[in-house]
Amino acid sequence: MHHFDYINGALHAEHVPIAKIVAAVGTPVYVYSTATLVRHAQVFQAAFAQANPARTIMVCFAMKANSNRAVLATLAAQGIGADVVSEGEIRKALLAGIPAQQIVFSGVGKTDDELKFAVDAGIYQINVESEGELHRLAKIAAHMGKTMPIVLRVNPDVGAGGHEKITTGRDDNKFGVGFTEAKRLYTDAAQLPGVKIQGLAVHIGSQIFDLDPLAEAFTKLRGLAQELRDAGLPITHLDLGGGLGVPYEFDQTHPPEPAEYAQMVERVFAGFDVQLAFEPGRMIVGNAGVLITQVVDVKHRPNRRFIVVDAGMNDLMRPAMYEAFHHIQPVVQPVDGATLSAADVVGPVCESSDVFATDRMLPEAIEGDVYAILTAGAYGASMASSYNQRRLAPEVLVNGDEFATVRPRQSWDDLLGCDDMAAWQK
Ligand code: LLP
Numbered sequence: 001m002h003h004f005d006y007i008n009g010a011l012h013a014e015h016v017p018i019a020k021i022v023a024a025v026g027t028p029v030y031v032y033s034t035a036t037l038v039r040h041a042q043v044f045q046a047a048f049a050q051a052n053p054a055r056t057i058m059v060c061f062a063m064k065a066n067s068n069r070a071v072l073a074t075l076a077a078q079g080i081g082a083d084v085v086s087e088g089e090i091r092k093a094l095l096a097g098i099p100a101q102q103i104v105f106s107g108v109g110k111t112d113d114e115l116k117f118a119v120d121a122g123i124y125q126i127n128v129e130s131e132g133e134l135h136r137l138a139k140i141a142a143h144m145g146k147t148m149p150i151v152l153r154v155n156p157d158v159g160a161g162g163h164e165k166i167t168t169g170r171d172d173n174k175f176g177v178g179f180t181e182a183k184r185l186y187t188d189a190a191q192l193p194g195v196k197i198q199g200l201a202v203h204i205g206s207q208i209f210d211l212d213p214l215a216e217a218f219t220k221l222r223g224l225a226q227e228l229r230d231a232g233l234p235i236t237h238l239d240l241g242g243g244l245g246v247p248y249e250f251d252q253t254h255p256p257e258p259a260e261y262a263q264m265v266e267r268v269f270a271g272f273d274v275q276l277a278f279e280p281g282r283m284i285v286g287n288a289g290v291l292i293t294q295v296v297d298v299k300h301r302p303n304r305r306f307i308v309v310d311a312g313m314n315d316l317m318r319p320a321m322y323e324a325f326h327h328i329q330p331v332v333q334p335v336d337g338a339t340l341s342a343a344d345v346v347g348p349v350c351e352s353s354d355v356f357a358t359d360r361m362l363p364e365a366i367e368g369d370v371y372a373i374l375t376a377g378a379y380g381a382s383m384a385s386s387y388n389q390r391r392l393a394p395e396v397l398v399n400g401d402e403f404a405t406v407r408p409r410q411s412w413d414d415l416l417g418c419d420d421m422a423a424w425q426k
Pocket of ligand 1: 062065083105108168205206207232235240242243244279280281282283318322378
Protein backbone atom coordinates (compact mmCIF):
# COMPACT_ATOMS: atom_id res chain seq x y z
CA MET A 1 0.00 0.00 0.00
CA HIS A 2 1.20 3.51 -0.77
CA HIS A 3 0.10 7.14 -0.61
CA PHE A 4 0.44 8.31 -4.24
CA ASP A 5 -3.08 8.85 -5.53
CA TYR A 6 -5.06 11.14 -7.79
CA ILE A 7 -7.07 13.77 -5.95
CA ASN A 8 -9.37 15.75 -8.27
CA GLY A 9 -7.41 14.52 -11.27
CA ALA A 10 -3.97 15.52 -9.94
CA LEU A 11 -1.45 13.01 -8.64
CA HIS A 12 -0.59 13.69 -5.01
CA ALA A 13 2.01 12.39 -2.62
CA GLU A 14 -0.09 12.17 0.56
CA HIS A 15 -1.72 15.66 0.55
CA VAL A 16 0.88 17.41 -1.60
CA PRO A 17 0.24 17.81 -5.34
CA ILE A 18 3.19 16.43 -7.32
CA ALA A 19 2.89 19.51 -9.56
CA LYS A 20 3.70 21.70 -6.56
CA ILE A 21 6.90 19.74 -5.91
CA VAL A 22 7.84 19.94 -9.59
CA ALA A 23 7.30 23.70 -9.57
CA ALA A 24 9.60 24.04 -6.56
CA VAL A 25 12.30 21.48 -7.31
CA GLY A 26 12.09 20.64 -11.02
CA THR A 27 12.51 17.23 -12.62
CA PRO A 28 13.71 14.56 -12.46
CA VAL A 29 13.02 14.26 -8.74
CA TYR A 30 12.47 11.38 -6.32
CA VAL A 31 9.52 11.84 -3.97
CA TYR A 32 9.09 9.75 -0.81
CA SER A 33 6.04 9.37 1.41
CA THR A 34 6.52 9.37 5.18
CA ALA A 35 3.13 7.73 5.78
CA THR A 36 4.06 4.83 3.51
CA LEU A 37 7.44 4.34 5.18
CA VAL A 38 5.89 4.41 8.64
CA ARG A 39 3.13 2.04 7.63
CA HIS A 40 5.53 -0.52 6.18
CA ALA A 41 7.80 -0.34 9.24
CA GLN A 42 4.83 -0.84 11.54
CA VAL A 43 3.23 -3.63 9.51
CA PHE A 44 6.48 -5.60 9.51
CA GLN A 45 7.02 -5.23 13.26
CA ALA A 46 3.37 -5.90 14.09
CA ALA A 47 3.41 -9.11 12.03
CA PHE A 48 6.06 -10.57 14.33
CA ALA A 49 4.57 -9.18 17.53
CA GLN A 50 1.39 -11.01 16.57
CA ALA A 51 2.98 -14.24 15.34
CA ASN A 52 4.98 -14.64 18.56
CA PRO A 53 4.85 -11.88 21.20
CA ALA A 54 7.50 -13.70 23.25
CA ARG A 55 10.22 -13.46 20.60
CA THR A 56 12.67 -10.55 20.56
CA ILE A 57 13.23 -9.39 17.00
CA MET A 58 15.47 -6.75 15.56
CA VAL A 59 14.63 -5.05 12.27
CA CYS A 60 17.57 -3.57 10.41
CA PHE A 61 16.58 -1.77 7.22
CA ALA A 62 18.88 -2.76 4.32
CA MET A 63 19.96 0.77 3.58
CA LYS A 64 21.43 -0.12 0.21
CA ALA A 65 17.80 0.06 -0.92
CA ASN A 66 17.57 3.71 0.06
CA SER A 67 20.27 5.60 1.88
CA ASN A 68 18.67 9.01 2.14
CA ARG A 69 19.26 10.38 5.62
CA ALA A 70 15.68 11.60 6.05
CA VAL A 71 14.33 8.18 5.05
CA LEU A 72 16.65 6.50 7.56
CA ALA A 73 15.63 8.96 10.28
CA THR A 74 11.95 8.29 9.55
CA LEU A 75 12.56 4.57 10.02
CA ALA A 76 14.78 5.12 13.07
CA ALA A 77 11.85 6.90 14.72
CA GLN A 78 9.94 3.61 14.29
CA GLY A 79 12.69 1.72 16.13
CA ILE A 80 14.25 0.37 12.95
CA GLY A 81 18.02 -0.01 12.69
CA ALA A 82 20.27 -0.46 9.67
CA ASP A 83 21.82 -3.32 7.76
CA VAL A 84 24.92 -1.79 6.18
CA VAL A 85 27.48 -3.01 3.66
CA SER A 86 30.23 -0.39 3.75
CA GLU A 87 31.90 2.21 5.92
CA GLY A 88 29.95 4.86 4.03
CA GLU A 89 26.69 3.23 5.04
CA ILE A 90 27.77 3.00 8.70
CA ARG A 91 28.65 6.69 8.64
CA LYS A 92 25.34 7.59 7.00
CA ALA A 93 23.31 5.46 9.43
CA LEU A 94 24.99 7.11 12.43
CA LEU A 95 24.46 10.54 10.87
CA ALA A 96 20.76 9.74 10.51
CA GLY A 97 20.57 9.02 14.24
CA ILE A 98 20.48 5.24 14.11
CA PRO A 99 22.17 4.00 17.30
CA ALA A 100 25.36 1.97 16.72
CA GLN A 101 23.73 -0.82 18.69
CA GLN A 102 21.10 -1.15 15.96
CA ILE A 103 23.55 -1.55 13.09
CA VAL A 104 24.56 -4.87 11.55
CA PHE A 105 27.30 -5.04 8.94
CA SER A 106 26.83 -7.55 6.08
CA GLY A 107 28.60 -7.95 2.80
CA VAL A 108 31.37 -9.68 0.92
CA GLY A 109 34.78 -8.05 0.84
CA LYS A 110 34.86 -5.87 3.95
CA THR A 111 38.27 -4.21 4.06
CA ASP A 112 40.48 -3.97 7.17
CA ASP A 113 39.73 -0.25 7.37
CA GLU A 114 35.99 -0.93 7.27
CA LEU A 115 36.24 -3.62 9.94
CA LYS A 116 38.28 -1.30 12.16
CA PHE A 117 35.75 1.46 11.67
CA ALA A 118 32.85 -0.86 12.55
CA VAL A 119 34.54 -2.20 15.69
CA ASP A 120 35.48 1.29 16.78
CA ALA A 121 31.95 2.58 16.20
CA GLY A 122 30.65 -0.18 18.50
CA ILE A 123 28.04 -1.52 16.07
CA TYR A 124 25.79 -4.37 17.15
CA GLN A 125 27.06 -7.19 14.98
CA ILE A 126 29.22 -8.07 11.99
CA ASN A 127 27.93 -10.77 9.67
CA VAL A 128 31.14 -12.55 8.71
CA GLU A 129 31.21 -13.94 5.17
CA SER A 130 34.44 -16.01 4.99
CA GLU A 131 37.30 -17.66 6.83
CA GLY A 132 39.65 -14.88 5.75
CA GLU A 133 37.33 -12.20 7.07
CA LEU A 134 36.87 -14.06 10.36
CA HIS A 135 40.61 -14.14 11.02
CA ARG A 136 41.22 -10.57 9.86
CA LEU A 137 38.43 -9.29 12.08
CA ALA A 138 39.54 -11.33 15.12
CA LYS A 139 43.05 -9.94 14.78
CA ILE A 140 41.89 -6.35 14.27
CA ALA A 141 39.44 -6.38 17.20
CA ALA A 142 41.85 -8.15 19.56
CA HIS A 143 44.51 -5.60 18.64
CA MET A 144 42.05 -2.82 19.52
CA GLY A 145 41.33 -4.55 22.83
CA LYS A 146 37.73 -5.18 21.78
CA THR A 147 35.50 -8.24 21.41
CA MET A 148 33.21 -7.93 18.38
CA PRO A 149 29.88 -9.79 18.35
CA ILE A 150 29.58 -11.73 15.09
CA VAL A 151 27.36 -14.15 13.23
CA LEU A 152 28.50 -16.33 10.36
CA ARG A 153 26.70 -15.90 7.05
CA VAL A 154 25.96 -19.27 5.53
CA ASN A 155 24.95 -20.13 2.01
CA PRO A 156 22.04 -22.58 2.19
CA ASP A 157 22.21 -23.41 -1.53
CA VAL A 158 18.65 -22.25 -2.05
CA GLY A 159 18.17 -19.63 -4.74
CA ALA A 160 15.26 -17.24 -4.92
CA GLY A 161 14.39 -13.84 -6.25
CA GLY A 162 12.89 -11.86 -9.05
CA HIS A 163 15.93 -11.95 -11.32
CA GLU A 164 19.10 -13.97 -11.85
CA LYS A 165 21.18 -10.91 -10.87
CA ILE A 166 19.58 -10.60 -7.44
CA THR A 167 19.79 -14.24 -6.31
CA THR A 168 22.35 -14.64 -3.56
CA GLY A 169 21.72 -17.94 -1.78
CA ARG A 170 22.87 -20.50 -4.33
CA ASP A 171 26.07 -22.45 -3.99
CA ASP A 172 27.56 -20.73 -7.02
CA ASN A 173 26.92 -17.24 -5.61
CA LYS A 174 29.76 -15.41 -3.88
CA PHE A 175 27.94 -14.93 -0.58
CA GLY A 176 28.51 -16.69 2.75
CA VAL A 177 30.14 -20.05 3.46
CA GLY A 178 28.88 -23.58 2.82
CA PHE A 179 27.42 -25.64 5.67
CA THR A 180 30.39 -27.97 6.08
CA GLU A 181 32.82 -25.09 6.23
CA ALA A 182 30.42 -23.25 8.56
CA LYS A 183 30.67 -25.97 11.23
CA ARG A 184 34.47 -25.84 11.21
CA LEU A 185 34.58 -22.02 11.17
CA TYR A 186 32.00 -21.73 13.94
CA THR A 187 34.06 -24.01 16.16
CA ASP A 188 37.21 -22.02 15.33
CA ALA A 189 35.47 -18.69 15.94
CA ALA A 190 34.33 -19.78 19.39
CA GLN A 191 38.04 -20.10 20.35
CA LEU A 192 39.27 -16.87 18.78
CA PRO A 193 40.04 -13.77 20.84
CA GLY A 194 38.56 -10.53 19.47
CA VAL A 195 35.24 -12.02 18.39
CA LYS A 196 32.19 -13.37 20.15
CA ILE A 197 30.32 -15.71 17.84
CA GLN A 198 26.63 -15.66 18.59
CA GLY A 199 24.83 -17.15 15.63
CA LEU A 200 24.25 -17.47 11.90
CA ALA A 201 22.93 -15.31 9.06
CA VAL A 202 21.32 -16.06 5.74
CA HIS A 203 19.98 -13.97 2.83
CA ILE A 204 18.98 -15.83 -0.31
CA GLY A 205 17.78 -13.17 -2.74
CA SER A 206 15.53 -10.23 -3.39
CA GLN A 207 12.06 -9.54 -4.86
CA ILE A 208 10.89 -12.95 -3.58
CA PHE A 209 7.24 -13.82 -4.21
CA ASP A 210 7.24 -17.39 -2.94
CA LEU A 211 7.68 -18.25 0.74
CA ASP A 212 8.77 -21.84 0.02
CA PRO A 213 12.45 -21.19 -0.79
CA LEU A 214 12.68 -18.91 2.24
CA ALA A 215 11.13 -21.63 4.44
CA GLU A 216 13.55 -24.16 2.97
CA ALA A 217 16.56 -21.94 3.68
CA PHE A 218 15.35 -21.16 7.22
CA THR A 219 14.71 -24.84 7.92
CA LYS A 220 18.24 -25.68 6.84
CA LEU A 221 19.52 -22.83 9.02
CA ARG A 222 17.63 -24.14 12.04
CA GLY A 223 19.08 -27.61 11.43
CA LEU A 224 22.60 -26.24 11.37
CA ALA A 225 21.98 -24.05 14.42
CA GLN A 226 20.65 -27.11 16.29
CA GLU A 227 23.71 -29.17 15.34
CA LEU A 228 26.01 -26.42 16.60
CA ARG A 229 24.04 -26.13 19.83
CA ASP A 230 24.18 -29.89 20.28
CA ALA A 231 27.96 -29.61 19.94
CA GLY A 232 27.92 -27.19 22.88
CA LEU A 233 28.39 -24.03 20.83
CA PRO A 234 26.42 -20.87 21.65
CA ILE A 235 23.61 -19.83 19.28
CA THR A 236 21.71 -16.82 20.56
CA HIS A 237 21.15 -14.89 17.31
CA LEU A 238 19.90 -15.74 13.82
CA ASP A 239 19.76 -13.11 11.09
CA LEU A 240 17.26 -14.07 8.39
CA GLY A 241 18.12 -11.31 5.89
CA GLY A 242 15.62 -9.55 3.66
CA GLY A 243 14.13 -10.44 0.31
CA LEU A 244 10.34 -9.98 0.47
CA GLY A 245 9.05 -8.76 -2.87
CA VAL A 246 6.80 -5.83 -3.68
CA PRO A 247 4.23 -5.56 -6.49
CA TYR A 248 5.64 -3.60 -9.44
CA GLU A 249 2.85 -4.66 -11.80
CA PHE A 250 -0.50 -3.98 -10.28
CA ASP A 251 -2.24 -6.87 -12.00
CA GLN A 252 0.53 -9.24 -10.95
CA THR A 253 0.04 -11.78 -8.20
CA HIS A 254 0.83 -10.17 -4.89
CA PRO A 255 3.89 -10.89 -2.78
CA PRO A 256 3.35 -12.58 0.56
CA GLU A 257 1.98 -10.31 3.27
CA PRO A 258 4.38 -9.63 6.16
CA ALA A 259 1.91 -11.50 8.39
CA GLU A 260 2.21 -14.68 6.27
CA TYR A 261 5.99 -14.28 6.26
CA ALA A 262 6.08 -13.88 10.05
CA GLN A 263 3.85 -16.92 10.54
CA MET A 264 6.11 -18.99 8.29
CA VAL A 265 9.17 -17.84 10.26
CA GLU A 266 7.52 -18.72 13.56
CA ARG A 267 6.49 -22.13 12.20
CA VAL A 268 10.07 -22.88 11.20
CA PHE A 269 11.55 -21.65 14.48
CA ALA A 270 8.79 -22.89 16.81
CA GLY A 271 10.33 -23.98 20.10
CA PHE A 272 13.73 -22.61 19.12
CA ASP A 273 14.75 -19.95 21.60
CA VAL A 274 16.77 -17.37 19.73
CA GLN A 275 16.77 -13.67 18.88
CA LEU A 276 15.83 -13.10 15.25
CA ALA A 277 17.05 -10.23 13.08
CA PHE A 278 15.66 -9.18 9.70
CA GLU A 279 17.08 -7.01 6.96
CA PRO A 280 14.14 -5.91 4.82
CA GLY A 281 14.93 -3.29 2.19
CA ARG A 282 12.59 -3.19 -0.78
CA MET A 283 9.51 -4.15 1.24
CA ILE A 284 9.94 -1.04 3.41
CA VAL A 285 10.77 1.60 0.77
CA GLY A 286 9.81 0.24 -2.66
CA ASN A 287 6.28 1.65 -2.77
CA ALA A 288 7.20 4.64 -0.65
CA GLY A 289 8.94 6.42 -3.52
CA VAL A 290 8.26 7.61 -7.07
CA LEU A 291 10.50 9.16 -9.67
CA ILE A 292 8.93 12.20 -11.31
CA THR A 293 10.06 13.03 -14.81
CA GLN A 294 9.07 15.41 -17.58
CA VAL A 295 8.59 14.77 -21.29
CA VAL A 296 11.36 16.42 -23.29
CA ASP A 297 10.43 15.16 -26.73
CA VAL A 298 8.04 12.88 -28.57
CA LYS A 299 9.32 11.06 -31.63
CA HIS A 300 7.39 8.97 -34.10
CA ARG A 301 8.83 6.19 -36.21
CA PRO A 302 6.90 3.73 -38.32
CA ASN A 303 5.16 1.49 -35.74
CA ARG A 304 6.81 3.21 -32.79
CA ARG A 305 6.16 6.16 -30.55
CA PHE A 306 8.98 7.31 -28.29
CA ILE A 307 8.28 9.45 -25.28
CA VAL A 308 11.65 10.90 -24.32
CA VAL A 309 11.79 11.95 -20.67
CA ASP A 310 14.36 13.85 -18.64
CA ALA A 311 15.12 10.96 -16.25
CA GLY A 312 17.57 8.38 -17.48
CA MET A 313 19.03 5.02 -16.60
CA ASN A 314 21.57 6.88 -14.50
CA ASP A 315 18.68 8.02 -12.24
CA LEU A 316 16.84 4.68 -12.13
CA MET A 317 18.96 1.79 -13.29
CA ARG A 318 16.57 -1.09 -12.61
CA PRO A 319 14.87 -1.36 -16.01
CA ALA A 320 18.22 -1.31 -17.86
CA MET A 321 19.94 -3.64 -15.42
CA TYR A 322 17.25 -6.19 -14.57
CA GLU A 323 14.62 -5.64 -17.27
CA ALA A 324 12.55 -4.45 -14.32
CA PHE A 325 8.96 -3.29 -14.84
CA HIS A 326 7.89 0.02 -13.32
CA HIS A 327 4.38 1.33 -13.68
CA ILE A 328 4.32 4.78 -15.34
CA GLN A 329 1.43 7.21 -15.05
CA PRO A 330 0.80 10.83 -15.99
CA VAL A 331 0.67 13.27 -13.12
CA VAL A 332 -2.48 14.75 -14.65
CA GLN A 333 -5.05 11.97 -14.61
CA PRO A 334 -6.17 11.07 -18.13
CA VAL A 335 -9.84 11.78 -18.73
CA ASP A 336 -12.15 8.79 -18.79
CA GLY A 337 -12.12 7.23 -22.22
CA ALA A 338 -8.82 8.90 -23.26
CA THR A 339 -7.28 7.06 -26.21
CA LEU A 340 -4.30 5.00 -25.21
CA SER A 341 -1.63 3.84 -27.59
CA ALA A 342 1.64 1.99 -27.28
CA ALA A 343 4.74 4.01 -26.50
CA ASP A 344 8.33 3.42 -25.47
CA VAL A 345 9.32 5.65 -22.57
CA VAL A 346 13.01 6.35 -22.94
CA GLY A 347 15.64 8.47 -21.24
CA PRO A 348 18.28 10.76 -22.72
CA VAL A 349 21.31 8.58 -21.97
CA CYS A 350 23.31 7.35 -24.93
CA GLU A 351 22.58 3.65 -24.47
CA SER A 352 19.85 1.64 -26.14
CA SER A 353 19.07 0.10 -22.77
CA ASP A 354 18.02 3.52 -21.43
CA VAL A 355 14.38 2.49 -21.66
CA PHE A 356 11.84 2.68 -18.82
CA ALA A 357 9.01 0.97 -20.69
CA THR A 358 8.40 -0.71 -24.02
CA ASP A 359 5.03 -0.84 -25.77
CA ARG A 360 3.31 0.74 -22.78
CA MET A 361 -0.29 1.85 -23.31
CA LEU A 362 -0.27 5.58 -22.54
CA PRO A 363 -2.33 8.62 -23.60
CA GLU A 364 -1.06 11.22 -26.08
CA ALA A 365 1.99 12.97 -24.70
CA ILE A 366 3.46 16.38 -25.42
CA GLU A 367 6.58 18.15 -24.27
CA GLY A 368 6.28 19.30 -20.69
CA ASP A 369 3.91 16.52 -19.59
CA VAL A 370 4.93 15.10 -16.25
CA TYR A 371 4.99 11.40 -15.45
CA ALA A 372 5.48 9.38 -12.29
CA ILE A 373 7.54 6.21 -12.42
CA LEU A 374 6.15 4.21 -9.54
CA THR A 375 7.70 1.89 -6.98
CA ALA A 376 11.01 3.68 -7.31
CA GLY A 377 11.76 4.07 -3.60
CA ALA A 378 14.00 1.00 -3.43
CA TYR A 379 17.25 0.72 -5.41
CA GLY A 380 16.42 3.95 -7.26
CA ALA A 381 18.32 6.96 -5.95
CA SER A 382 20.72 4.68 -4.07
CA MET A 383 21.92 3.14 -7.36
CA ALA A 384 22.02 6.39 -9.32
CA SER A 385 25.16 7.65 -11.02
CA SER A 386 26.22 10.71 -12.94
CA TYR A 387 26.86 8.77 -16.16
CA ASN A 388 26.81 11.11 -19.19
CA GLN A 389 27.74 13.92 -16.73
CA ARG A 390 24.18 14.15 -15.50
CA ARG A 391 23.62 15.64 -12.08
CA LEU A 392 22.20 13.37 -9.38
CA ALA A 393 18.46 13.95 -8.97
CA PRO A 394 17.09 15.62 -5.85
CA GLU A 395 15.02 13.78 -3.26
CA VAL A 396 11.92 15.15 -1.56
CA LEU A 397 10.22 13.81 1.55
CA VAL A 398 6.49 14.41 1.96
CA ASN A 399 4.74 14.26 5.31
CA GLY A 400 1.01 14.96 5.23
CA ASP A 401 0.63 18.36 3.63
CA GLU A 402 4.25 19.43 3.90
CA PHE A 403 7.32 18.54 1.90
CA ALA A 404 11.06 19.13 2.18
CA THR A 405 13.96 18.74 -0.20
CA VAL A 406 16.07 16.20 1.65
CA ARG A 407 18.71 16.07 -1.03
CA PRO A 408 19.12 19.05 -3.34
CA ARG A 409 19.83 18.55 -7.01
CA GLN A 410 23.58 18.08 -7.32
CA SER A 411 25.24 21.38 -8.16
CA TRP A 412 27.30 21.82 -11.30
CA ASP A 413 30.28 22.57 -9.07
CA ASP A 414 29.85 19.29 -7.21
CA LEU A 415 29.56 17.37 -10.43
CA LEU A 416 32.30 19.10 -12.40
CA GLY A 417 34.68 19.93 -9.59
CA CYS A 418 35.31 16.40 -8.39
CA ASP A 419 38.03 15.59 -10.87
CA ASP A 420 41.09 17.57 -11.84
CA MET A 421 43.84 17.74 -14.41
CA ALA A 422 47.37 16.52 -13.84
CA ALA A 423 49.84 19.25 -12.87
CA TRP A 424 51.64 18.97 -16.24
CA GLN A 425 48.42 19.71 -18.11
CA LYS A 426 47.72 23.00 -16.41
N1 LLP B 1 20.40 -8.27 3.32
C1 LLP B 1 21.40 -8.52 2.47
C2 LLP B 1 22.61 -9.19 2.95
C3 LLP B 1 21.27 -8.15 1.12
O1 LLP B 1 22.26 -8.42 0.26
C4 LLP B 1 20.09 -7.50 0.67
C5 LLP B 1 19.92 -7.09 -0.72
C6 LLP B 1 19.08 -7.24 1.62
C7 LLP B 1 19.27 -7.64 2.93
C8 LLP B 1 17.80 -6.55 1.27
O2 LLP B 1 17.04 -7.26 0.37
P1 LLP B 1 15.55 -6.78 0.02
O3 LLP B 1 14.71 -6.92 1.26
O4 LLP B 1 15.63 -5.39 -0.43
O5 LLP B 1 15.14 -7.70 -1.05
N2 LLP B 1 19.41 -3.77 -6.83
C9 LLP B 1 18.51 -4.89 -6.89
C10 LLP B 1 18.36 -5.56 -5.56
C11 LLP B 1 19.68 -6.02 -4.97
C12 LLP B 1 19.53 -6.62 -3.59
C13 LLP B 1 20.85 -6.81 -2.95
N3 LLP B 1 20.82 -7.29 -1.61
C14 LLP B 1 17.17 -4.41 -7.44
O6 LLP B 1 17.04 -3.23 -7.75
O7 LLP B 1 16.25 -5.20 -7.61
